[in-house]
Structures are given as structure tokens and as C-alpha cells.
Amino acid sequence: MIEFKMPSLGADMEDGTLxxxxxxxxxxxxxxxxxxxxDTQKGLIEIEVFEEGTIxxxxxxxxxxxxxxxxxxxxIPLEEKVPVKKEALKKSLIRSPDRIKISPLARKIAxxxxxxxxxxxxxxxxxxxxxxxxxxxxxxxxxxxxxxLEDKRDIDIQGVxxxxxxxxxRSNKEIxxxxxxxxxxxxxxxxxxxxxxxxxxxxxxxxxxxxxIKAMAKAIKEVPEVNAYWEDSLQLKEAINIGxxxxxxxxxxxxxxxxxxxxxxxxxxxxxxxxxxxxxxxLKLRSSELSESTITLTNIGExxxxxxxxxxxxxxxxxxxxxxxxxxxxVENNTISICPVLHATLAADHRAIDGYLGGRFLNVLKKNxxxxxxx
Numbered sequence: 315m316i317e318f319k320m321p322s323l324g325a326d327m328e329d330g331t332l333x334x335x336x337x338x339x340x341x342x343x344x345x346x347x348x349x350x351x352x353d354t355q356k357g358l359i360e361i362e363v364f365e366e367g368t369i370x371x372x373x374x375x376x377x378x379x380x381x382x383x384x385x386x387x388x389x390i391p392l393e394e395k396v397p398v399k400k401e402a403l404k405k406s407l408i409r410s411p412d413r414i415k416i417s418p419l420a421r422k423i424a425x426x427x428x429x430x431x432x433x434x435x436x437x438x439x440x441x442x443x444x445x446x447x448x449x450x451x452x453x454x455x456x457x458x459x460x461x462x463l464e465d466k467r468d469i470d471i472q473g474v475x476x477x478x479x480x481x482x483x484r485s486n487k488e489i490x491x492x493x494x495x496x497x498x499x500x501x502x503x504x505x506x507x508x509x510x511x512x513x514x515x516x517x518x519x520x521x522x523x524x525x526x527i528k529a530m531a532k533a534i535k536e537v538p539e540v541n542a543y544w545e546d547s548l549q550l551k552e553a554i555n556i557g558x559x560x561x562x563x564x565x566x567x568x569x570x571x572x573x574x575x576x577x578x579x580x581x582x583x584x585x586x587x588x589x590x591x592x593x594x595x596x597l598k599l600r601s602s603e604l605s606e607s608t609i610t611l612t613n614i615g616e617x618x619x620x621x622x623x624x625x626x627x628x629x630x631x632x633x634x635x636x637x638x639x640x641x642x643x644x645v646e647n648n649t650i651s652i653c654p655v656l657h658a659t660l661a662a663d664h665r666a667i668d669g670y671l672g673g674r675f676l677n678v679l680k681k682n683x684x685x686x687x688x689x
Contacts, residue, residue, distance in 0.1 A: 316365050316389040320374075322382045323354055323604040330354045331379040332386065334445045338418050341369045343389070348600070350386070351444075355476055356568055356604060357597025367391045376419075376445070415442035423448045478566060485625050489544075490664040493623050496676045498683050499646070500639050500654040506686040523613055524583040526636055526656075527556060528689045529682035530611060531576040537675040539667055540660075541608045543629040548666045557607030557627065558587075560594040568594050569627065571607040580689060609634070621657035631663040632672075634679075656683070 320330055330352040337349045343363050350361045367389040374386040416424070416431055420443050424431045427448070434451050436443035503525055511519040534541045534554050543549045554576040557569040570590055572578075578586065593599055610633040612624045620640060624633035637657045644653040658679060662672045682689065 315370065316367060316391055317385045318349075318363065318365075318387040318389055320352070320380050320382050320384045320386050321361060321601050321605060323356060323359060323601055327354055327356075327382055329379055329381045330359075332374050332376055333358065334376055334417070335372055335419065336417060337369050337372075339369050339371060343367065343369060352601075357599065359599055359601055359604060361601045363389070365389055365391065417442060417444055420445045420448045481627055482625050485628050489626050489628060491626060491661050492664050492669070492672070494660045494662070494669070494672045494676055495621065496658050496680055497642075498656045498658055498680045499644055500656045500683065503683050503686045504639070504654050518581065518584070520580055520584050521587075522639070524580050524587065525683070525686055525689060526613065527558070527572065527575055527583055527611065528578075528580055529679055529686075530634060531556060532682050532689065533675055533678040534609065535576055536678045537671060539671050540632040540662065540675050542631050542666055543608070544631050544663055544666050545629050548631070551608040553606070553608060555606045555608045557610035557630075558590070559610065559612040560591055562595055568597070568599070568604075569607060569610055570594050570599050570603040571605075573602065573606065611636070614638070621659055623659050624661045626661055626663055631666040633661045635659040635661070 323330075331354075333351040333353050335350050337343060337347075343349060344366045345362075345364050347363050348360045349363045349369075352359050352361050370388040370390045372387050374380055374384070380386065415436065415438070417438065420431070423429075423445060424443075429448055429451050431443050431448065431451075434443055434447050435441070436447055438444040438447070500522075504522070507520060507522060507525060514520070531554050538550055539548075541551050541554055543551065553574060555571040555573050556575045557571050559567050559569050561567050570593075572583070572586060572590070575583070590603070607627070607630065609630055610624065610627050612622055612633060613636045614622050619637050621637040622635035624635045626633050635658070639654045639656050641652050642655040644651050644655065658676060660672050660676055
């Protein structure tokens with residue numbers, strides 16, 4: 315029997331409130347399926363399952379606030395042969411006769427309150443109708459969705475700030491930081507990007523940040539020691555999941571993960587960012603996007619700031635910072651010129667990384683950015 319526990323979505327998370335189950339007892343689930351929505355300081359998070367099997371029992375009721383690590387459901391692994399009634403194999407989202415998607419719980423509440431859900435615009439995955447949609451309809455709250463989102467964001471911003479404060483306080487207390495910096499001539503990268511974009515439709519054109527992400531992911535493969543956790547000892551991470559710091563419009567920051575960044579092409583990274591950033595700013599992320607970062611990238615290039623020295627997000631051991639690309643004096647081969655220059659910094663945990671490794675990582679990063687055609 316698999317015990318599914320309230321997941322930790324970061325070093326700062328202590329508990330979460332179960333808002334809605336997306337599954338019922340008897341449902342068959344596979345890796346990556348969304349099984350619940352949990353309210354945290356970082357917003358309403360879709361919780362994924364990482365095992366395959368059949369939902370045995372939902373232990374925690376909707377609306378309950380429980381600590382991280384609490385068992386909230388049990389799952390029967392696929393390899394176990396368990397007799398299951400046919401009617402219990404229904405999917406978590408079922409279609410009504412007129413093809414409307416609605417969760418089992420929302421359908422039940424709609425029936426009890428005699429609400430016609432066929433006229434409700436769902437806000438769940440693929441437009442599915444959720445419990446919240448039914449409750450709003452029952453109270454006759456006919457408000458523009460954008461206003462509801464703004465209200466939700468106003469409430470959550472305070473929680474986001476508290477979460478940041480907790481994580482940063484822990485970081486400064488526990489992690490012996492040291493910092494390194496390098497300057498990178500971005501002439502080749504900017505020219506390559508300009509020529510590449512000429513060949514692409516406007517909607518598919520690349521931003522310089524995806525070149526930076528790819529160069530960073532490639533550097534991590536050569537210097538894997540920066541891609542790790544420190545939890546009493548150094549634990550290298552096989553997956554390269556780059557946490558990408560996203561600033562919120564009304565203050566605060568969230569850091570969703572770009573999962574398997576090294577395996578994605580530049581166009582794939584651009585498409586992913588176009589999806590990830592709006593969801594991050596709406597505080598609508600998946601649990602894996604908040605819990606599986608292995609290293610963080612902070613980029614304040616749009617703020618016209620030359621450089622940034624980050625604070626490590628525990629239990630990670632490094633954060634890489636990038637400032638704006640600015641014209642600076644550059645000396646190379648006894649020639650003085652004005653070039654677009656990027657300042658890259660590394661904040662590292664001295665328990666896990668030494669100056670040699672940190673310097674090597676930055677040098678590999680610099681080499682990658684000066685050879686954009688290899689990314």
C-alpha cells in the first residue's frame with residue numbers, strides 16, 4: 315500500500331489546506347495525474363501523484379489544514395491484484411450527457427443545490443467545472459473572472475512574502491555563502507539570436523533568457539556539483555530542474571521549476587516560459603513545479619541592473635544571477651572595443667562547493683554563451 319502524504323513544496327512550507335479532491339476511491343491514477351488542489355502560502359497548487367495504482371482511501375476531508383508529511387490518501391500499487399468494481403473505475407473528470415466536464419464532487423453539489431451546471435464556465439483543467447465553480451454559482455456571484463483573480467492574488471501576496479521571509483531567514487542562518495562573478499561578452503550570442511529570429515515567425519521568436527537557461531543547463535552537465543541538495547551531506551541530483559525566479563506584479567517572487575531543462579530545445583524552452591510565467595503570476599502552479607528545483611536562476615535583466623547576488627534557496631547549494639546586458643569597454647587580443655556585456659554571479663554553499671568548482675562552472679557557462687550555435 316502506498317501512503318500519499320501532504321507534500322512539501324519548499325523549505326518554507328509547514329502545512330497546507332486541502333481544497334478539493336480531483337479523484338475518488340477506486341479511480342486509477344498514473345504518474346503526473348492531478349489528484350487534489352491544496353492552498354498554501356504560495357497559492358492554490360495542483361498536487362500530482364508520482365505512483366501508478368488505484369485510489370484506496372481519501373483520508374483527509376476537504377477544507378482540512380494538515381502538516382507536511384501527513385498521510386492524506388492511500389493508493390494500491392498496480393502490481394497488486396485488487397478486485398475493483400466497474401463503477402469505481404470512473405475518471406476523476408466525467409462528461410455529462412451534453413459533453414460538459416465536471417468533477418464528481420462538483421456534480422454532486424450541483425445536484426443537491428439544484429444548480430444547472432450546463433451554463434457554468436468551468437475554471438478547472440480543460441474547462442472542467444470544479445466545486446468552487448458550483449459554489450460561486452450557488453451564491454450568484456456574477457463577477458468578471460479577472461477581478462476574482464486579482465482578489466485572490468491580493469490575499470496570497472502576504473503569504474508569498476511570509477514564505478520568502480522564512481526561507482531566506484533559514485538560508486542566511488544555515489548556509490555559509492560565498493560569491494563569484496564573471497563578465498561575459500554577449501556579442502556572438504546577441505548576433506546569433508538576431509539572425510535566428512529573422513527566420514522565425516513573430517510568435518515563435520526567442521528571447522535571450524532562453525539562451526541563458528540552455529547555456530546554464532549545459533554547464534551544469536559539465537559541473538554537476540552545483541546541481542545538488544545539502545541535507546546533512548551533499549546529494550547530487552540527476553535531473554536538471556532550474557528554478558526560474560518570477561516576480562509578481564504586486565511584489566514578491568515565486569520560483570517554479572523548468573523541469574529537465576537540459577533536455578529541452580530553445581524553442582521548447584520559449585514555449586514553456588510563455589506558459590509558466592503567466593501561471594506563476596496567477597499563483598496557479600503544479601506541485602512538481604514548486605518542489606523539484608535543483609538550482610535557481612535569478613534574472614533581473616529587465617530592471618536595468620548590472621548584477622545581482624542571490625540568496626540560496628535551501629536545500630539547494632547554488633543560485634546563479636544575471637543582470638542586464640549593457641555596453642561596456644572590452645579588451646581582447648590587445649584591442650579595445652565597446653561590447654554588450656552580461657555580468658553572471660554564483661552564490662554557492664561552501665559546505666558543498668569550493669572556489670575551484672564555482673569558478674569552473676562560471677567559465678563553462680561563459681564558454682557556452684560565446685558559442686550559441688552549440689546550444
